[in-house]
Amino acid sequence: MAEDDYPQELNDVFKSFDANLSKVEETLKPMLTSQRSDLTREMDPIDNAKLDLVAAYAVNSFYWTYLIANGVNPKSHPVKSELDRIKTYMGKIKEIEDKKNAPKLQKEAAKRFIRSAMFDGDNYSNVETKVPKSIENDAVVVSTEAAEVVEEPTTKRTKKHKKNKSIKKKRKTEQ
Known part of the structure; x- marks a missing residue:
């Protein structure tokens, strides 16, 4: 199929998608090429939990996109509840950090x-x-x-x- 067979706007969207996908690959490259123990060696437990949550959220978000690309409604799929669960844990970590950074009474x-x-x-x-x-x-x-x-x-x-x-x-x- 030649480039002339579909509208120019669609071609621009595909180029933008390809560029953004390349940025995602660059961002995730350190996580994908190294051992998890190397990444978490000097992290405290909160940062370790954040890393796990971000990785889980990224995987589930990619699966959400995959479902949309295949014409499946992701809102009625179990991936929606998984994303909500991850967001809940992200909120809990934020609460813990806020308590840690709260002013103390002298x-x-x-x-x-x-x-x-x-x-x-x-x-x-x-x-x-x-x-x-x-x-x-x-x-x-x-x-x-x-x-x-x-x-x-x-x-x-x-x-x-x-x-x-x-x-x-x-x-x-x-x-």
Whole structure:
């Protein structure tokens, strides 16, 4: 069959397909020419699982394309459920990586932050503060609104602190 027997647009599509298929072969060449143990020797378990999932997804995607080329509806074929299963595992790996990269709570810094938010700084070192249980138990504090402020019963010390605070306010307004 000569090139003139079919439309030029179809010829362009075939050339593009051939070029893309060559790129896929180049990309997969390291995986196909070397032993799996050589590829995974220095990988951590997460990267190893990613490699397995990408390989499984690629094989199933090629089979999906094969089914389409043969006129079979791949949406009703078991390969669809296999691709969905692989996507689910890819999502699980992403969740694990996100948890690993999530910010960690620094207990002492959180305590200092809450103490400074509760008091204005004048003689606050003389006042005992109660830190919310969520911080004491190493739970992650999502925002400062999540931490409850625990009011202490009024004592001589807190009365004196309040009195000193009101005197300082009066002095500032008089100036």
